[in-house]
Every structure is written in C-alpha cells, then in structure tokens.
Amino acid sequence: MLVTRTALVFAAATAAVALGTASAAAQTDNVPPTVGGGSGILVDSHVGCTLTTIGRDSAQRLVGLTAGHCGQPGATVVVEGDPDGAAVGRFVYSDHTLDYAVIEFDSARVTPVNQVGGTTITGLGGPASFPNVVCKRGSTSGTSCGVVWGDVRATATETWTQMCVMKGDSGAPVVIGSTLVGMVNAYLGVGCFGPEVGTNISAIMNDLNARGDIGAGYQPL
Template identity: 45%
Template sequence: MVAMRSIGIRILVAAAIAVMAPSGVPGNATAAQMATLGGGSGILLDGRAACTLTTVGYDTADRVVGLTAGHCADIGATVQAETQQIGVIGTVVAVGRNNDFAVIEFDRTKVTPVRQVAQTFIGGLGAPPRPGDIVCKNGRTSGFDCGVVWDTHDWWFRSQLCSKPGDSGAPVTLGDRLVGMNIGHVRVTLLDVPIVDSACGEAAVHDPAVAIEIGVIVGEMDRSGGVGAGFRPL
C-alpha cells in the first residue's frame, strides 16, 4: 500500500504487486546473453515481486535507466527479466515515494533496450492526457488494453483501464507518447458505477486505474541530479 498525497477525495490505492515463488527466479547469466526490455516488460524485484517496466532509456551520463512503480521495491533491490533467464541485470537506485516511482540502473552489457513490447510503442514522452482521451496500458499481468480518461489532477489521472497485481509500473500511452505510469487502482465510494469490465474479466464494479503523469516523474528525477536526471527514452 502506498501513501498518497491528499487529493480532496477519499481513495484507496491497491498496490499491484505479484509475489513470485522462488522457482521463478532466473538462473545465472552468461556473457553472451542479453535481456531485451522495454515499456511493458515484466521484471522481478529481489527475485520475487513481479512488476512492469514503464520504459527504458538513457540519462545525462548515458546510463541505461528504467522506471517502475515505487511500491514495487526499495533502494538496492536487484532487478531481473521475468521471462529471460539472464540473472541480475540491474539495481533499484532511487525511489520517489511521493510520486510512487523507482529508478533502475541497468547493466548495459546485459540489457538491449527496445521501444516496442507487444502492441505498445513508445516514441517519446507526452503531455498529460485530458478527460475523454483514450489511453492504453501494457501490463505484465493483464496485458494490453485501452480506456477513456475519467479525470485529471496535478500529478495523476484516472482512467477506465485494467490494473491487476503485477501491472504496477505499466506504461500508459496516448498514441505513441508515454504519458503516465500505472500504479494500481482506486475505489471512490461515490463514483463507483456498475459496468462490465471485459479487459479485467469482471462484470461487477470497475475500479478505475490510477497513473502518475510521466512529466512529474521526470521532473523529480531532474531535480535530484542523480541517476535518471535528464532522462530520455530511446
């Protein structure tokens, strides 16, 4: 559960982390192996918590940097590719608790960054979406789906996307622009409405997904001056 700043309405954030059994930990890496990763790839934190990579790119020091949700891991957590038997390929080097994001520094000898994972292509960073826009998400658990933006706020927005355990960190895109990071879902008592949510396989009440605006995350990284400052996607 992640502590959110006061936003004037009562919300409950459901942290979407999938805990993996020890048998899911990849084996040792070899010099010839490279993990291919991009926004939407599944990653393991400390070999057990499964979350989704938001995007991968470079910072001002030309380090290979990735992002995921901050509630997925603490500083120093090891990072592995969920479906590629490579071993440890990176480390969580910073966590922004207020905006719920984590910065990963990847070993550039073990990671091949890509712009596209399944249907998600990230061509760059975009401005915050507006109510009524159709955004899409690619999570390691629920996969790719799209939905309408319900409302926007200073640093986050809510949409009718599917968010399940493990989807934390998933990229939220508008066209080919990365506009947000999925962090889970909320239940707002007065606004819950009964609608069929085929993407999540539910037919009761849909809990709208919440995403942090990518510009807010990049801005915080820039102000820190550490790993991730000056982040640019591929």
C-alpha cells in the same frame, strides 16, 4: 505484492525438432534478454512489476522507471522469463510520494527495446485529459485501453483512467499512440470495474530533473 505469470514451454513433437530447438537455445545462451516499457520484471527475485520505460539519462546511463512501491534502493532486478535469472540492474531511487522508482541497468546484460507486445514508446508527453483514450501494457493483463477521467483529486501529479489493471501491472506504461504520458500505480476497484490511478510522466520527469541524480535528463530510446 504483485505476482507475474509463469512462462509455459512446450516439448517438441519429434526428436529432430527437439534437437533443432536445443541447438537454437545453445546459440542464444549468451544473448542478453530484451527489456522495454511493458516488460515484466522481478524485484529481489520475487516481487512482480512492469517496467514503464527504458532509455538514457543525460550522462548516457541506461536507466528505467517503474512504480515506487515495487522496491527500495539496492533491490535487484531480473527480467521476467529470463532462463538465466541473472540480475540485470538495481533500484537506485524510490519516491513514495509520486510512487516511482529509478532502475540503473547493466548495459552488458540487457538488450533495450522501445517496443514490447505492440506498445511502442518514442517520446514523453504531458498529462492526458478527458475524453482522450489511453492504453497500457502490463506484464500480467497485457494491453488494455480506456477513457481518461483526468486529475480527479486535483493533485497535478496523477491521472485517473478506465483501464483494466491487475496484480503485476504496477509500473506499466500508459501511452497515447507512442507517447508515454504516465505509469500505472493503483487500481481502485474489484477486477476491471474500478478506475486506474497513475502518476503523470511529466511530474516524474520534473522531479528527476530537479534532483539532478541518476535518471536526470531521461529520454526513451
């Protein structure tokens, strides 16, 4: 499955700086970790994936999306890099046809944001098409962009692009500007030389709304 990066913590140069760092850490111990589209997540404490987006459904539940192959219903979610390593949500639905999953978050345990690493999500859009250029934010490879090839297999649910994707990037948001148009699901190649295959966010929303369960009526922050 997908392995995420390990955060590196550097020691302070002087005792005074070290003391200040310790005090700052103590002050932020009770602040919930931030999470948004592009954040790294650990599923059942060991499977590394990327959150596609976070927002509210029609019942005002705090929910997010990621790739379906990242976990099964009941799997717990931890924010990558959170020093507490506490579960902040759980998988409530996983679809292996469209390869997406719904996560319900505990609002008291996370600080939801709509911007991660320069990628901002303010709305949902239809499938991208050639010759658009889309970008993704993955927890492993960061931000990369590439040309859209389109729905090569004519499934009406997926789009192929020429973006660099690595292990840990599954679920990464695919955007045009600040509009979410898809998620990263697979990479058909070696390194960054093959096409990325992702599910269209419009297909996911149609399925979510038809089910009428947790996640229906979803809107990003």
